[in-house]
Amino acid sequence: MSMGFEECAVVRDGFPRPIPETPSNVLEQFRMTGKVVVVTGAADGIGYAVSEAMAEANANVAMWYNSLAEVHGLKTSAYKVDSKGITYSAARCKTKQHALVSNPQEVQDGIKKVMEDFGRIDVFIANAETTLEEYRKLMSVNVDGVVACAKYVGEVFKRQGTGNLIITSSMSAHIVNVPTDQPVYNATKAFVTHFGKSLAREWREFARVNIVSPGFFNTKMGASPLGINEAYRMAVLGRQGHVKEIKGLYLYLASDASTYTTGSDVIVDGGYVLP
Numbered sequence: 001m002s003m004g005f006e007e008c009a010v011v012r013d014g015f016p017r018p019i020p021e022t023p024s025n026v027l028e029q030f031r032m033t034g035k036v037v038v039v040t041g042a043a044d045g046i047g048y049a050v051s052e053a054m055a056e057a058n059a060n061v062a063m064w065y066n067s068l069a070e071v072h073g074l075k076t077s078a079y080k081v082d083s084k085g086i087t088y089s090a091a092r093c094k095t096k097q098h099a100l101v102s103n104p105q106e107v108q109d110g111i112k113k114v115m116e117d118f119g120r121i122d123v124f125i126a127n128a129e130t131t132l133e134e135y136r137k138l139m140s141v142n143v144d145g146v147v148a149c150a151k152y153v154g155e156v157f158k159r160q161g162t163g164n165l166i167i168t169s170s171m172s173a174h175i176v177n178v179p180t181d182q183p184v185y186n187a188t189k190a191f192v193t194h195f196g197k198s199l200a201r202e203w204r205e206f207a208r209v210n211i212v213s214p215g216f217f218n219t220k221m222g223a224s225p226l227g228i229n230e231a232y233r234m235a236v237l238g239r240q241g242h243v244k245e246i247k248g249l250y251l252y253l254a255s256d257a258s259t260y261t262t263g264s265d266v267i268v269d270g271g272y273v274l275p
């Protein structure tokens with residue numbers, strides 16, 4: 001039975017909680033200096049653009065990729081540091097790469113390596129994806145991968161007493177996307193959206209958790225040649241997104257500009273889900 005006014009009026013120790021001591025200047029709030037951000041699926045598409053956004057805002061970025069061959073964006077500034085990784089300096093940031101597949105042991109080892117290299121993790125962006133359509137593969141990358149990342153980085157956040165997880169879901173968590181029939185993909189994204197919201201509550205004492213739900217963006221995962229005209233027709237803005245158009249949202253969620261935001265799910269889809 002729910003509470004009446006008298007029961008609700010009982011003062012709970014420690015409430016209201018203190019407001020975090022963050023800058024009030026909005027540009028200062030967005031500054032990521034000294035913060036360590038891990039991005040999975042960082043070799044390409046949205047993950048690469050998000051890594052770039054964090055580096056441009058002066059964060060230290062640990063980029064996790066699946067296959068190194070796809071790391072096209074690093075060719076101008078990459079140099080090898082050891083047999084396991086690549087690092088490059090962009091502006092004033094320190095960026096490292098750690099190979100990863102959707103295997104809990106590799107996730108655990110990857111987080112350990114980031115802690116060795118950087119000493120802490122402030123923000124973790126779970127963004128990896130695959131084009132393979134087999135059920136097991138989709139479940140393993142989209143669901144098991146996100147759960148493993150959350151489990152092991154959650155342990156770090158709890159130890160630190162602070163942390164920030166951002167999960168890349170999809171507008172397909174909200175709609176049955178057409179014309180491509182992709183029920184398993186849609187369901188995996190619905191899982192991670194609700195998982196993220198539920199973690200926001202479970203981790204309330206030490207970390208924030210938010211979800212980004214992109215519509216069609218012009219990457220390998222974007223609209224297929226057969227579906228592209230439908231994507232243009234369905235999106236109110238009449239096109240796919242460019243990855244530069246989602247960088248600001250990830251920076252907002254990663255930065256001190258969003259300290260009162262947790263459990264949110266932001267759809268960035270050019271108005272696709274409106275009709």
Ligand SMILES: NC(=O)c1ccc[n+]([C@@H]2O[C@H](COP(=O)([O-])OP(=O)(O)OC[C@H]3O[C@@H](n4cnc5c(N)ncnc54)[C@H](OP(=O)(O)O)[C@@H]3O)[C@@H](O)[C@H]2O)c1
Nearest residue numbers: 041043044045046066067102128129170216217219221222
């Ligand atoms: N683009 C869209 O229209 C759209 C729409 C809704 C949601 N999304 C979501 O946005 C996220 C990023 O997708 P994107 O569009 O940027 O696609 P993308 O350009 O294909 O990039 C996906 C990245 O995930 C990596 N990856 C795949 N399997 C992995 C694994 N086992 N371990 C680590 N990394 C792995 C890929 O690395 P390799 O290339 O090395 O395999 C690649 O760098 C995904 O979660 C996707 O579902 C995209």
